[in-house]
Amino acid sequence: MTHDPDLGVLVRRVGSTSAWTTPDMTAYVNEDHLQRIIAEDPDRVPGVPEGAIAVRELPTSAGPADVCIVSPDGALTIVECKLASNSERRRMVIGQVLDYAAAIWRDGDTAFHEQWARRGGNDLHALGEGGYEQLGRNIAAGRLHLCLAVDQIDADLRRLVEYLNQITRHDITVTALQLSYARHGDLEILIPSTYGGEIAAAKARAAAGTTTRWTKDTFLDSIGSDTDRASAEKLFALLDQVDDRRGTHDDLWYGNKPGGGVFFHPYGLRYAPIQLWINKSGQLMAYGNWYQYDKIKYHHGFAELAHLVGQDHQSTAKGFPIADLTDLDQFWSITLRCAEHINRPDAEPDHRDVDPDTAIV
Incomplete structure (x- = not known):
């Protein structure tokens, strides 16, 4: 490969007094x-x-x-x-x-x-x-x-x-x-x-008005029942009460209407443990994100959250109705612990007990 003088990159080892040189290779193989x-x-x-x-x-x-x-x-x-x-x-x-x-x-x-x-x-x-x-x-x-x-x-x-x-x-x-x-x-x-x-x-x-992202207000207004709306409002309020900032991510990431999710990022951390969405019947649903991110797929930090909703963090996640949760405060406490675990610097996927014949790893 020939060097590309226009790449604008020069290298040398830290502490070296030798001249800066171009990298060994400055082009893709193919x-x-x-x-x-x-x-x-x-x-x-x-x-x-x-x-x-x-x-x-x-x-x-x-x-x-x-x-x-x-x-x-x-x-x-x-x-x-x-x-x-x-x-x-x-x-x-x-x-x-x-x-x-x-x-x-x-x-x-x-x-x-x-x-x-x-x-x-x-x-x-x-x-x-x-x-x-x-x-x-x-x-x-x-x-x-x-x-x-x-x-x-x-x-x-x-x-x-x-x-x-x-x-x-x-x-x-x-x-x-x-x-x-x-x-x-x-x-x-x-x-x-x-x-x-x-x-x-x-x-x-x-294109606003044709394909638009959710906002908090439009999401809440699209929920079909007062009970579900109250649950969503409580979860939003609980997130607002998390003052400890450990990352730079927005607390909420909004998907597109009408089928996209709202991702919760407690502490401003990169990986969201949960998302909320609304099904065709207007029912408020939630979803654990242990299958969402390749870099932390099946992470053990999701285990407690998955167990609470009757699922396995080492298999494909399924949506569940928020109305099925008996204790929203308990759900939120587990969500916060999950956010901490999956966003640790040493976070790695957990594939220990996955059946290679039935699970995509």
């Missing part, structure tokens, strides 16, 4: 290398939140899409990867990603679920009823986020991103992700930058 990096850390893609899951080379009737990402609220992102060294194929990137998006829409959600499973993707039912149903609605409506992932964003690509955002519907967004890569010895360096995120955000604001 496009498969770029795909793998994105699939392993999908929340690097603009607009994709933590907890999203991904598969590579998802088969469609138009060919395999490089990376498909499903967010916790059911939002779907298709990523097409191209390298600057492959100039001829980069001219095809726009047509390819649009072709794959059209194929997913035309093939339908049943085909999508089948192909996702065949590629070894995490169980999409683990999104919870709200996210799972919203994914189906997004596919049926062709409501997709398209991302062009490259090692170098140039003027042509910026122009295409601007144009596609201008001519497409408000609920279809197009962004570009640049992931410049370098390696020096056993150290890998990734320099991300994005283009089109602000344009996509402006489109999302313009």
Whole structure:
């Protein structure tokens, strides 16, 4: 590989007085290398939140899409990867990603679920009823986020991103992700930058009233019974009373109406132990997130919460009605303990007793 003097990265060992040098390698091995990096850390893609899951080379009737990402609220992102060294194929990137998006829409959600499973993707039912149903609605409506992932964003690509955002519907967004890569010895360096995120955000604001995120008020107003609403109000109030800040995350993360969840982040910590959502009957539901995040999947810190609701933290989580809980204060105390355990710096998945023939690890 040749060094790229424009990468802007120089390295030397701490304490060394030798000259700064370029890394040993400043380019991807191939496009498969770029795909793998994105699939392993999908929340690097603009607009994709933590907890999203991904598969590579998802088969469609138009060919395999490089990376498909499903967010916790059911939002779907298709990523097409191209390298600057492959100039001829980069001219095809726009047509390819649009072709794959059209194929997913035309093939339908049943085909999508089948192909996702065949590629070894995490169980999409683990999104919870709200996210799972919203994914189906997004596919049926062709409501997709398209991302062009490259090692170098140039003027042509910026122009295409601007144009596609201008001519497409408000609920279809197009962004570009640049992931410049370098390696020096056993150290890998990734320099991300994005283009089109602000344009996509402006489109999302313009689409307000069609596809919008929950707010606390709209979520409460959509609950079908006074009892369930009172329970939701109490949980929101209990979260507000947690003054101890140990992280920088917002206390609440709101999914899209009508099927997305509301994720609770006590102490401002990264991983949310629970989410609330509303089913088709207007019933307030909850969902334990032990299957939501790859990095802490099956974590033992979820065990007490899962036991309380009659589930196993080492299997796929299922939604449960808040009305079935006999003691909301006990539920909240366990939720707080869970948040502490799963967000410890040494948090690791717990796979000790998982049956490899029945569980996706």
